[in-house]
Amino acid sequence: MSPAALTITDATVDFGAGPVLDRVSLDVAAGEFVCVVGASGSGKTTLLNAIAGLVELDGGTVAVDGRQVAGPGPDRAVVFQDDAVFPWLTVARNAAFGLQTQGVAKAARRERVAEVLATVGLTGHEDQWPRELSGGMRKRVDLARALAVRPPVLLMDEPYGALDMLTKEKLQGDLDTIVSHEGMTVVFVTHDLEEAVFLADRVVILASHPGRVAAEVQIPFARPRDPELRLTPDFQALRGEVLHHLQAVAGPAGVAA
Ligand SMILES: Nc1ncnc2c1ncn2[C@@H]1O[C@H](COP(=O)(O)OP(=O)(O)OP(=O)(O)O)[C@@H](O)[C@H]1O
Ligand SMILES: [Mg+2]
Structure with a gap:
């Protein structure tokens, strides 16, 4: 890729x-990882969908x-907030979907599916059905399907918004590792400032009505990133900087920290 x-x-x-x-x-x-944050209705999803x-x-x-x-x-794969896993296909067949659409031959497909399921941590779950999976595992299937076709650009719209905190942190760590290994260009939309600072090379803050780029914050941490990074003063200072920009564009009542 x-x-x-x-x-x-x-x-x-x-x-x-x-x-x-x-x-x-x-x-x-x-190869850059950009997170887009902004108030609800600021146009984050619209921007992602436009891309x-x-x-x-x-x-x-x-x-x-x-x-x-x-x-x-096929140069831009999308992972949406609501998982897009097909309930009538097994994990392996879900992961193979994009490859099949592209007409990739069966042997090559099998090889790539095995590789991509290993990448997202789903080895051993090939024959399971989506109804047997947790929310976090379904997001892994979504990511596997997106990554399978080796997209030069990966677009993600609040993919982990509905998950509990521990599952979310695990998936964020895994995504960071995947990005470190595979080298991808990512645009990731989120409400969660901690998620944005943990994942991004740069956080872009959108202002609302109309949506426009109000500010940017560079995140200089090397990859792969340690989960404990979140506890460091440098991390919290950057999170504070992003929050400050958000408050500046939303007004004092517009943002919940
Ligand atoms: N297909 C559409 N038709 C009409 N209006 C739309 C459409 N899609 C989005 N909008 C409007 O555009 C604005 C921005 O919506 P968008 O979904 O991009 O915001 P968002 O930043 O992703 O919000 P959230 O954080 O709630 O997901 C909103 O006012 C919304 O109502
Ligand atoms: Mg949205």
Whole structure:
């Protein structure tokens, strides 16, 4: 998997009630992990969907390695908040879905599925059905399916929002390890500032009505990251900085710490 650069230039989206995104520009370097935070309704999902090619722009462009995006494509895999695991397929077949769509031959498919299930920690669960899995395991299946096709860009919209704290921290650690090993370009939307600072190379803060990039905070920690990093003063200072930017754009009553 070779990561791609993502260039968003003056992206504007208007569903008819005024712009939801107003000339949003964002450059994500190949291999960079960007977390996007912002108040509810600030346009985070709209931005992610615009990058995915699922929402049409009313102005501006999205380009992957310089090629303009005109719709969904295999160069950008998406993991949504609600898991998209197919209940009628086993874990292995769910993971193989994108490969099958791309017409990858059976032997190569098997090999890649085994590899990707090992990557996400699901070896031994190949023949289980989604109904037999916990919420955290279903998110692993989602990630396996996204990673299987080796997408140069991975887009994630609050993937761990519905999970308990311990499961969430485990999955964050695993994602960090995966990203460290595989080298991917990631745009990850979250409400959770601790999650953003733990995962990101850079946190982008969106302001609301209309959505625009209000501030950015660089996160300089090396990877892979130790879970204990969260307890360090440097980590908490960066979290505080992101919170400060959010409060500045939302007003004092707009954010719950
Ligand atoms: N398909 C659509 N049609 C009309 N309006 C939409 C559509 N999608 C989003 N919106 C509006 O755009 C604004 C931004 O929505 P979006 O879902 O991008 O916000 P968000 O930052 O992801 O919020 P949350 O944190 O709650 O997920 C909201 O006011 C929403 O109602
Ligand atoms: Mg959203």
